Amino acid sequence: MLSDSRQHTLNLAALTVSVAVFGATAACTIDNVGLLAAYQTHADGAVVIDVYSVGGDLRTSGGDAGLSAGAVRRSYVFSSDGVPPADDGWHFLTYPLPPSDPVALNATVIGLDVRAAAPEPGITLGYRATTVLARVAADQSVTQELAYWPDDPKRTRLRICKEPALC
């Protein structure tokens, strides 16, 4: 038989856990808006944005389209051209999107992950880590070098050569 105060503490703990679980599952992120925290880092020729979210996460952009539910960490590598260093640091609920498409991305999901983007649309229940280092249209001529450590964004190095004769 538990005392009243002990029973009250247990009820409070159960309520806290319930609210946390409900909040996590009911929370929603759509693209760069929602219950998220993002950290932007300037590196050598690149800008890395790490995005953390819990709950539902819907992405509508072509190369990253899909839906996740659970704990999600997404990391995007952009060219640093046109991205002000003043935007570096933490952003909450939304984050500024650089003007160009990401050069590379890394996504880690624990939970349910539905991926709609080519080359392999699919569904995962459990843990999934996906890295896309290049996505180039069939008629495009590009030259790039990327060194990328998803857990150490400051080491990222991106070089894009626009004129092969000069590189």
Added chain:
Amino acid sequence: MLRVGSILGLLAIVVALAGCEASQLYVGADTVIGVNAGVNTERTAGHFIFGYDRNFATVIPKSVPGVKDNPDPNAREAMSALSCSKVTTDGIFLTGFKESLATGGAADAYARKIQQGQPTTMFSCFKQ
């Protein structure tokens, strides 16, 4: 019931987006622990995984218009690509990537430069 319907609707939209994807070259890696099912749109092949799987791959479009030295305007060939990848692992996880890539005309130009021994500031992996 309404919530289940909404989720199914969202799933349908997400899956439908896959059909809009243009033919592209991909370099990427995938690590799965759990249950995974997927379809490869390039090869129209599917897979089902239960447990652990990891892969690193380059997917190259097989049919690109404009074949060099071929007057036929409908002629097609595989996309030109010159690629060099270095992957760092920590246990079962992929932790670091170094990728050098040239595609299309740039790939042809770099292949010629390397073959002729001309200096380049890219593709250090091909230097002897």
